[in-house]
Structures are given as structure tokens and as C-alpha cells.
Amino acid sequence: MAHSHDVHDHETDPACAVAHGEAAPEAGGRTLVAVFASPVAEYLLRYGADLGFRVILLEPDPERAERTAAGSSGIEVVTKASSGLDGSADVVITDHDRPELGEVLRELLGFPCRWIGVMGSPRHTAPHVAALAELGVPAEEVARVHRPIGLNIGSRTPPEIAISTLAGLIADRNDRPGGFAF
Numbered sequence: 001m002a003h004s005h006d007v008h009d010h011e012t013d014p015a016c017a018v019a020h021g022e023a024a025p026e027a028g029g030r031t032l033v034a035v036f037a038s039p040v041a042e043y044l045l046r047y048g049a050d051l052g053f054r055v056i057l058l059e060p061d062p063e064r065a066e067r068t069a070a071g072s073s074g075i076e077v078v079t080k081a082s083s084g085l086d087g088s089a090d091v092v093i094t095d096h097d098r099p100e101l102g103e104v105l106r107e108l109l110g111f112p113c114r115w116i117g118v119m120g121s122p123r124h125t126a127p128h129v130a131a132l133a134e135l136g137v138p139a140e141e142v143a144r145v146h147r148p149i150g151l152n153i154g155s156r157t158p159p160e161i162a163i164s165t166l167a168g169l170i171a172d173r174n175d176r177p178g179g180f181a182f
Helices: 007-012 014-019 039-050 062-071 101-109 127-134 158-173
Strands: 031-035 054-058 076-078 089-093 115-118
Touching: 031 039, 039 054, 039 158, 062 076, 089 101, 089 158, 101 115, 101 127, 115 158
Parallel strands: 031 054, 031 089, 054 076, 089 115
Antiparallel strands: none
């Protein structure tokens, strides 16, 4: 179905000008942090950079971080969260089975991140809840962590999961419900 619109609308609608490549999208000062090197993290960071995010991989294992940094271009790889995690940061935990999940999340909850989420199927118990409780993290802090994340599009592959997650972050950031409700 072809989209037609009045030329006048095109000249006055900034979103339309961006979609037609006639204007640059807003940079927005957004940060996307993917936690743990994984195939999903790779796509999240690649697509996030295309969407204008400053992209960071937080990989607490120094050996994995070094291997990942050597193979990445333009992606900042760190082993610890830093003061750069402010209200513009969206944080996505890409592996809920890592033994350091609770410790990394506890550290991240100490920053004023805009959004923190853990990937995982809603059909399974959220492992971060028990991990944080064992570390003495108060329930109100645990509640800051979103799960499941992303839009329910039936994604299965790492690229699809990344697209679903980024679409959910964009919807949340723009105070939209996602999906087909306009």
C-alpha cells in the first residue's frame, strides 16, 4: 500500500523529513548498555548505534571483555559500570544465567539509569529476583528491573530479539504502548 501525503505536510513534519532522509534524526544523548557479551548483545549494540545510541558493552569477565574489544569496532567495552550511567542510560542484561548476575545488577541499581531490564522468557522464574534478594537488595530496588523486556513479536533469533528489545526501549522512552496502538 503506497503512502501518499500532501507535499506541504512533508515540509512541516520533521519526522517525515527524517524518514525521507532529508534531515538527521535527533542525537538525544542516549546510552545503551548491553551487559554480558552474547550474540544478542552484538546485535543490540550494532542496531543501537544505528539508532543514535552511545553503545557500551559491560562485560565483567576481563578475558571475555578483551576478546570482545579486539573484535569490535566503535563499541566501548568496559568491565565495570561507570559514572557515565545516568538518566539517559538504558541497560539490557543479555544473559540471565551468568553467575555474576546478582552482583552486576546490584552495582547497576546504584546508578540513576533510566531503564534496566533482564532478558528471559516470562514462562520461567526470573533468576535476578533471588540473586538480588540473597545480596540484601531491597524489594523496591529489585522492582526497578524489568522482565520480560521488548515487544511481543515472537522473536527467536538474536537479531529479532535485539529488534524487539530496541523497539520496546524506544516505545518506553517515547511514552508509547508499542505494538499497533497509535
